[in-house]
Amino acid sequence: GAGVSQTPSNKVTEKGKYVELRCDPISGHTALYWYRQSLGQGPEFLIYFQGTGAADDSGLPNDRFFAVRPEGSVSTLKIQRTERGDSAVYLCASSLNSRGGELFFGEGSRLTVL
Amino acid sequence: GENVEQHPSTLSVQEGDSAVIKCTYSDSASNYFPWYKQELGKRPQLIIDIRSNVGEKKDQRIAVTLNKTAKHFSLHITETQPEDSAVYFCAARSAGNQFYFGTGTSLTVIP
Numbered sequence: 191g192a193g194v195s196q197t198p199s200n201k202v203t204e205k206g207k208y209v210e211l212r213c214d215p216i217s218g219h220t221a222l223y224w225y226r227q228s229l230g231q232g233p234e235f236l237i238y239f240q241g242t243g244a245a246d247d248s249g250l251p252n253d254r255f256f257a258v259r260p261e262g263s264v265s266t267l268k269i270q271r272t273e274r275g276d277s278a279v280y281l282c283a284s285s286l287n288s289r290g291g292e293l294f295f296g297e298g299s300r301l302t303v304l
Numbered sequence: 305g306e307n308v309e310q311h312p313s314t315l316s317v318q319e320g321d322s323a324v325i326k327c328t329y330s331d332s333a334s335n336y337f338p339w340y341k342q343e344l345g346k347r348p349q350l351i352i353d354i355r356s357n358v359g360e361k362k363d364q365r366i367a368v369t370l371n372k373t374a375k376h377f378s379l380h381i382t383e384t385q386p387e388d389s390a391v392y393f394c395a396a397r398s399a400g401n402q403f404y405f406g407t408g409t410s411l412t413v414i415p
Binding site: 194221223225230231232233234235238240245246248249281283291292293295296297298 | 305308310336338340346347348349350353355393395397400401402403404405406407408
């Protein structure tokens with residue numbers, strides 16, 4: 191596609207529920223990143239995919255968070271048993287490859303946990 | 305892992321003046337340093353970047369300098385305009401290809 195696409199743009203859920211956030215990167219981009227951004231903060235690294243595999247998932251805060259990219263394109267970030275502290279904007283970014291410089295961001299998915 | 309610090313957190317300048325934002329990083333293996341501009345409710349967008357084998361890069365009113373020895377890099381905006389008002393983030397790409405971001409600088413250009 192023309193840019194990185196994220197859905198949903200907004201998600202409101204209740205504490206304890208399960209949510210999925212989807213990212214569709216720019217066509218041909220092999221590297222895909224998930225970030226979390228809280229109000230007034232910089233993007234916080236969560237996980238990085240190179241192709242289908244998670245090259246680095248050290249940023250995932252705990253085992254309630256999981257991400258997949260089964261075919262090396264679309265990725266889904268999954269959050270189980272959501273907590274109010276999970277409320278943030280979840281940003282996805284892609285780059286051409288692991289050595290390609292520029293990150294292209296999506297518009298983000300704003301998650302609110304009540 | 306990499307740690308990126310950014311200062312100041314807020315910056316107000318008069319239109320036409322210059323603005324400077326500074327960042328430091330901890331991992332000497334980091335090799336690429338982009339700057340992103342984020343307007344309210346919008347996605348971060350790349351405005352300029354610099355690689356570790358270059359000391360300075362300029363693009364019209366925007367310039368970035370890198371001091372590898374001291375592990376710091378700076379963004380310089382000259383002749384600021386109201387449309388430059390936004391939050392600016394620096395970042396460093398580690399040897400493992402993760403990008404680590406600073407906490408952001410909210411720039412306000414006063415007309």
